[in-house]
Amino acid sequence: MISLDDVRSAATVIAPHVVRTPLLPYGPGWLKPESLQPIGAFKLRGALNALARLENRERGVVAYSSGNHAQAVAFAARLHGVPAAIVMPDNTPAVKIEATKALGAEVFIVGITERVERAEALVAERGAALIPPFDHPDVIAGQGTIGLEILEDLPDVGTVVVPMSGGGLISGVATAIKTLRQDVRVIGAEPALAADIADSLRAGELVHWDPDERARTVADALRDEPSELTWEHISKLVDDVITVTEDEILTAVADLARRARLVAEPSGAVAVAAQAKFGGGVAVVSGGNIDPELLSDVLTNS
Known part of the structure; x- marks a missing residue:
């Protein structure tokens, strides 16, 4: 498992390149809007930390992702002047595919169960370095910097709500928070249609869960499952899980746009939907890369 020192070291590495997102008041609680990062999601933190520490990046980097990690790795690779090859599933929203290409990455579209195999083949073919979306200590440490910032900005925080999928974000955040403040509750938020971590706990x-089962949720960035590494963190550090329905997720997307003036993708709104069930605390708005047509439909019909 990673340590607080790993997270603090990551904070130093990534500080010049990420937005230190504020805490925004929202109802009885607060929002941590990682949707304001340059690539529109928290994933930039982990990708920057992992790529900066690579010793063999001359031949480029490879990643597999449903969208936000893809953009994060493409951004970090461009920053360091190395090529990036990204494998994305064929159910990825077009807005995320195009954004990844716009950052200069070479994109490969495959079936939802073929991402890892294709990425590993590219690593072998090119001698490139793999940066996984969550199953890596440096990625987890980078995401954990969000926890440090929350405690610095709100020392008396009682609860932090974090969306979960592969588990890299909540693993890092929980490590930072529980090491410094054991009394703070770290709550995971999951779509009910992809609630494998709730079942696991x-x-x-x-x-x-079958990948096709998890793919039912509109929260496209939350369709992964934990690795052994992230599960070790989650099982030891996460206090509880709240699951939310598809309607609750889309309501949160609309509420964030209207009340907080924040654009959030469904995955980014899951923690806010969970926060609404008990009020208070800090909810991490993990991303804002929503398909424009979906946002229009949500705002029109809610």
Whole structure:
């Protein structure tokens, strides 16, 4: 498992290139709007930290992603002047594919179960370095810098709500928060249609859902499952999980636009939907890369 020192070191590495997002008041609680990052999502933190520490990046980097990690790796690779090859599933929103290409990355579209295999093949073919979306200590440490910032800005915080999928974000945030403040509750938020971590915590062991089952949720960035590494963090550090329905997720997207003036993708609004169930605390708005047509539909019909 990563340590607080890993997170603090990551904070130093990434500070010149990320936005230190503020805490925004929202109802009885607060928002941490990572949607304001240059690539529109928290993923930039982990990608920057991981790529900066690579010793063999001359031949480029490879990543697999449903969208936000893809953009983060493409951004970090461009910053360091190395080529990036990104493998994306064929159910990725077009807005995320085009944004990744615009950052200079070479994009490969594959079936939803073929991402890892294709990425590993590219690594072998090119001698490139793989930067996974969550299953890596440097990626997790980078995401954990969000936890440091929350505690610095709101020392008396009682609860932090974090969206979960592969688990890199909540693993890093929980490490930072629980090491410094054991009394703060770290709550995971999941779509009910992709609630494998909730099932896992109830079972006391990692429970696997079929990828097609997880793909039902509109929260496209939350369709992954934890790795053994992230599950180790989650099982030891996360206090509880709240699941939310598709309607609750889309309502949160609309509410964020109207009340907080924030554009959030469905995955980015999941923690806010969970926060609404109990009020208070800090909800991490993890991303804002929503398909424009979906946003229009949500605002028109809610």
